[in-house]
Amino acid sequence: MSGKDDYYNRSKQQGYRSRASYKLKQLDEDADLLSPGDTVVDLGAAPGGWLQVAAEAVGEGGTVIGVDLQRIDDLEEHDVETIRGDMTEERTRHYLREAVGESGADVVVSDMAPNMTGEYSLDHARSVHLARQAFDVAEELLAPGGDFVVKVFQGEDLDAFRDEVAEAFEYVKTASPPASRDASSEVYLIGKGRMTATVAVGDRLEVTVEERGEEGDGIAYVDGYTLFVPGTDPGETVEIEVQDVKPRFGFAERVES
Known part of the structure; x- marks a missing residue:
């Protein structure tokens, strides 16, 4: 056998x-x-x-x-x-x-x-x-x-x-x-x-930073999906480029105009 x-x-x-x-x-x-x-x-x-x-x-x-x-x-x-x-x-x-x-x-x-x-x-x-x-x-x-x-x-x-x-x-x-x-x-x-992301790596979009995360990064939401945006403050509206996408959250960089 x-x-x-x-x-x-x-x-x-x-x-x-x-x-x-x-x-x-x-x-x-x-x-x-x-x-x-x-x-x-x-x-x-x-x-x-x-x-x-x-x-x-x-x-x-x-x-x-x-x-x-x-x-x-x-x-x-x-x-x-x-x-x-x-x-x-x-x-x-x-x-x-x-x-x-x-x-x-x-x-x-x-x-x-x-x-x-x-x-x-x-x-x-x-x-x-x-x-x-x-x-x-x-x-x-x-x-x-x-x-x-x-x-x-x-x-x-x-x-x-x-x-x-x-x-x-x-x-x-x-x-x-x-x-x-x-x-x-x-x-x-x-x-x-x-994955529940409503964005993809490389996407450029305008977002409003709504709060600050524990590490000090700004946090914006795109159709309920969380994006961490370093170097931004709550209340700012900025242009960003998505750098990394995880199942529950992603990371983006501010794009200087």
Whole structure:
């Protein structure tokens, strides 16, 4: 028996509902996804293996919510909320938003895969379609700086989808956890640091400095996004150029006219 086949036996011995639990464990070790107190949403969560791993990682102070069309048996050993429904339907999205709360989710994960037809190009296209649906939910639910993990099959549309995800996060990496089967074409895209910036590096614009930060820099807001502008004072209206953009805030320099 190969090392990868051992994951099935290990899951039974350790009380996990599926061997896929070890994929999330390995992705977490690779990308530092799950922390105590986090709010985690698992899309396509049945039978619940990823919910178990997430609940263990976030602890009693965290929140774990799973959604799936199939019923997910109660996880008696963990405080996990489950929603039965189609994540693309507004009714299910409403329940998800209520469960997550106004602060948003820290992590959205998806291990969904299409029903396999055996036709590689079709299965790949369907996996990308599912991944895009998960990405849409993640964009709605994730708090600034939040992380996203989604499974997708390798193929011709993967690079284009990866580029879409990259535009919404500070950076994106592709991972193949050891627990994936040898014959599988699956990979996981990991988006780190959900961006909410309404500006981009190099943008020039006129702003009014509204307050002063702890380090003495002026602070301006562009559609709710925070920009630190050194060498400015509250009340000034100045022209700036954006120098750096982070998930929750950015930095700009005053442009002398």
